[in-house]
Amino acid sequence: MQAFRAMREIGIPEEKTKRVLKNLLKLYDKNWELIEQENYRALADAIFDSDDSEASYSVAEQMKKCDDAEAAEKKKVEQVERMKTIEEETQILEEPEKPLKRLRLRHQDDQASTSCINPNTNSSGILLKIPKSEVNELPESQPELQSPVEITVTGPSLRTDPQPVSPLKCNRNNGEQADLKKHLIKPKDEPLTDDPLRVEVPLALIMPESLTNGDTSTENNLVKEPDPTKTINLSNRVQETSNETNGSTAELDIASSSSGEIKISLRCKSDKENPKFSFKTEDSVLKTMEDKCLKSYKFLDPNFSLKILMKDMCECFLDLGSDHSGEPPVNTDAIPPTDPLKTGNDFEKETENGFEENNHFIPDETIDIAKGQESVVISLVNEVNIECPPSFHYIPKNAVFQNAYVNFSLARIANDNFCSTCFGNCLTSSTPCPCALQTGGDFAYTNEGTIKEDLLDDCIQTKRDPQKCHLSYCKECPLEKPKNEGVLGTCKGHLERSFIKECWLKCGCNRKCGNRVVQCGIRYKLQVFMTPDGKGWGLRALEDLPKGAFVCEFVGEVLTCKELHNRVSQSSKKDGACPVFLDAEWGEESELKEDEALCLDATSYGNVARFINHRCFDANLIEIPVEVENPDRHYYHLAFFTTRKVKALQELTRDYGIDFDDDEDPVKAFECQCGSPFCRDIKGSSGSMKRKCGQN
Numbered sequence: 001m002q003a004f005r006a007m008r009e010i011g012i013p014e015e016k017t018k019r020v021l022k023n024l025l026k027l028y029d030k031n032w033e034l035i036e037q038e039n040y041r042a043l044a045d046a047i048f049d050s051d052d053s054e055a056s057y058s059v060a061e062q063m064k065k066c067d068d069a070e071a072a073e074k075k076k077v078e079q080v081e082r083m084k085t086i087e088e089e090t091q092i093l094e095e096p097e098k099p100l101k102r103l104r105l106r107h108q109d110d111q112a113s114t115s116c117i118n119p120n121t122n123s124s125g126i127l128l129k130i131p132k133s134e135v136n137e138l139p140e141s142q143p144e145l146q147s148p149v150e151i152t153v154t155g156p157s158l159r160t161d162p163q164p165v166s167p168l169k170c171n172r173n174n175g176e177q178a179d180l181k182k183h184l185i186k187p188k189d190e191p192l193t194d195d196p197l198r199v200e201v202p203l204a205l206i207m208p209e210s211l212t213n214g215d216t217s218t219e220n221n222l223v224k225e226p227d228p229t230k231t232i233n234l235s236n237r238v239q240e241t242s243n244e245t246n247g248s249t250a251e252l253d254i255a256s257s258s259s260g261e262i263k264i265s266l267r268c269k270s271d272k273e274n275p276k277f278s279f280k281t282e283d284s285v286l287k288t289m290e291d292k293c294l295k296s297y298k299f300l301d302p303n304f305s306l307k308i309l310m311k312d313m314c315e316c317f318l319d320l321g322s323d324h325s326g327e328p329p330v331n332t333d334a335i336p337p338t339d340p341l342k343t344g345n346d347f348e349k350e351t352e353n354g355f356e357e358n359n360h361f362i363p364d365e366t367i368d369i370a371k372g373q374e375s376v377v378i379s380l381v382n383e384v385n386i387e388c389p390p391s392f393h394y395i396p397k398n399a400v401f402q403n404a405y406v407n408f409s410l411a412r413i414a415n416d417n418f419c420s421t422c423f424g425n426c427l428t429s430s431t432p433c434p435c436a437l438q439t440g441g442d443f444a445y446t447n448e449g450t451i452k453e454d455l456l457d458d459c460i461q462t463k464r465d466p467q468k469c470h471l472s473y474c475k476e477c478p479l480e481k482p483k484n485e486g487v488l489g490t491c492k493g494h495l496e497r498s499f500i501k502e503c504w505l506k507c508g509c510n511r512k513c514g515n516r517v518v519q520c521g522i523r524y525k526l527q528v529f530m531t532p533d534g535k536g537w538g539l540r541a542l543e544d545l546p547k548g549a550f551v552c553e554f555v556g557e558v559l560t561c562k563e564l565h566n567r568v569s570q571s572s573k574k575d576g577a578c579p580v581f582l583d584a585e586w587g588e589e590s591e592l593k594e595d596e597a598l599c600l601d602a603t604s605y606g607n608v609a610r611f612i613n614h615r616c617f618d619a620n621l622i623e624i625p626v627e628v629e630n631p632d633r634h635y636y637h638l639a640f641f642t643t644r645k646v647k648a649l650q651e652l653t654r655d656y657g658i659d660f661d662d663d664e665d666p667v668k669a670f671e672c673q674c675g676s677p678f679c680r681d682i683k684g685s686s687g688s689m690k691r692k693c694g695q696n
């Protein structure tokens with residue numbers, strides 16, 4: 001009865017109170033104490049909210065049913081109207097019927113304006129209900145977090161608006177209402193692209209130190225003028241509450257690039273030592289948080305998705321950033337390269353010392369430079385500068401440019417060159433099949449899919465000490481012919497290499513046969529990254545690799561040597577993706593036709609191998625010729641295997657075989673920065689270092 005009386009006093013009719021009270025009792029498990037607190041504040045809140053939530057829910061329900069543009073448009077209009085109402089509510093200071101509601105909204109604004117994100121807004125911009133008593137539960141999900149964990153959501157890049165995206169400005173005193181409105185209104189759909197290679201500028205990076213210096217100035221309702229040279233740092237309510245309760249912090253960072261791409265990251269760290277802490281997948285964290293939202297905060301929509309909410313945050317950011325009326329844009333060029341978790345220098349240390357097993361690096365998997373064409377995502381990061389990745393078409397398999405003679409006809413595969421009677425996995429059969437003949441009657445691969453150690457060591461030996469091993473010389477070398485305008489130069493010799501032969505179409509075994517490795521494609525998670533030592537982009541794996549692991553093959557356009565020569569001489573660019581020559585058998589041929597002397601050029605069409613940098617002599621990758629479809633050996637696959645165990649995040653390198661003293665070397669030479677103690681480039685900086693040290 002007291003409840004009804006209290007509500008009557010603030011003008012709420014009994015009927016409404018009754019209906020809401022019933023639900024509230026259920027919600028609070030009949031805990032009257034909670035309901036009675038602050039003169040039935042929770043009840044009053046719930047009654048005011050019920051009006052809103054009914055309206056919101058019907059919008060949400062309606063949206064679920066409508067998949068046509070008309071309904072979507074209607075939703076936007078409704079949301080705009082609704083936001084107007086909210087804005088009005090926040091502006092009216094004295095409104096007798098809804099005193100408690102107003103109080104609450106003001107409180108929410110306090111939090112939202114610090115972060116520029118209304119934490120009570122769902123993916124559709126609908127207000128979400130958070131019972132007061134449960135707000136402080138939020139940090140409970142974090143106390144075990146020990147080392148920084150980052151969950152990032154990257155927003156769409158703005159293709160239609162080349163203007164730099166201005167930072168999210170959070171100013172309590174100016175434009176607060178307008179900001180709130182923007183946060184709650186779902187912006188128009190931006191044109192999306194899945195082409196990360198067209199990203200003009202990589203993400204601007206985040207200044208973590210200013211996040212931790214406690215400079216959010218929330219106490220006095222003041223926000224410091226942002227430093228225009230820094231990316232915006234926003235600490236949200238999570239940070240405030242978590243700091244109070246358990247000494248852990250959660251930080252929300254938003255960064256933008258001048259191409260309009262944005263990155264929002266949430267980082268959690270705890271002061272508490274917890275040796276048992278283990279990292280869980282991003283999916284499981286999101287799922288747990290969604291469950292928590294549904295249970296604890298009583299979100300209305302069972303399909304609520306935290307990820308969508310975070311994406312909406314990105315859209316809010318874009319929406320604000322596209323509005324150039326207010327703040328001057330942040331100068332992203334002036335932002336020194338920093339990563340929230342690691343700096344370029346840290347990576348250098350890691351690559352030198354190996355990567356600690358518990359130290360997990362979480363890449364931005366939203367960028368897949370392979371565009372889904374490989375069975376793993378190939379991410380791309382730049383923690384060093386604002387250089388964009390080169391523009392090229394990702395192709396997972398070689399493609400003939402024009403004149404190269406590449407013939408995959410089944411009729412060309414002789415009977416003794418495939419295993420028609422095998423089935424299942426050839427590696428398990430007691431007698432090696434014809435496909436193992438090439439490697440001395442023993443298969444090249446182990447059951448784990450790595451190359452056998454003896455074979456690998458042989459290949460490494462051949463590559464590293466070519467003089468001792470057999471070099472073969474062509475009568476008419478395809479590399480010398482175009483160089484000397486038809487006049488034959490002397491062949492410098494081609495390495496005679498061991499081939500691996502894989503089972504293929506005519507074989508009786510199945511797709512999962514252990515003698516099919518290269519043809520199954522990349523299986524380790526790879527990442528293209530900006531090297532910190534001036535070599536441009538490089539490649540690394542995000543997991544430890546065993547010795548002999550297949551990393552990737554060199555994929556590009558198949559050109560004849562003549563075509564390559566014409567291409568290079570017409571190109572103004574000094575260096576492309578460094579072509580590779582399919583020359584393993586050239587010295588064996590009495591007469592090599594022009595369309596049979598082939599090479600692979602990955603400058604315009606290629607795969608991830610185009611990012612592998614050179615290291616003299618002791619590179620951790622070696623290329624091995626692999627016969628899959630074509631028995632004639634003019635065309636074959638060039639597959640990269642690890643020469644030793646490689647730790648996650650260590651740069652993957654190969655020896656291009658460049659003769660740095662030969663100005664006419666077909667692979668355009670550069671000043672070598674490989675850092676190898678065996679560097680052959682005595683002019684390069686690693687060479688001069690060696691000279692100073694009296695080496696070589």
Ligand SMILES: C[S@@+](CC[C@H](N)C(=O)[O-])C[C@H]1O[C@@H](n2cnc3c(N)ncnc32)[C@H](O)[C@@H]1O
Pocket residue numbers: 390534535536537538575576577578609610611612613614615668670671672673674
């Ligand atoms: C196949 S690409 C490798 C990817 C390249 N770093 C990029 O950013 O696209 C070859 C080019 O990388 C650079 N590079 C590769 N290895 C290098 C090294 N050891 N020292 C200096 N530059 C290197 C040279 O510019 C070379 O022409």
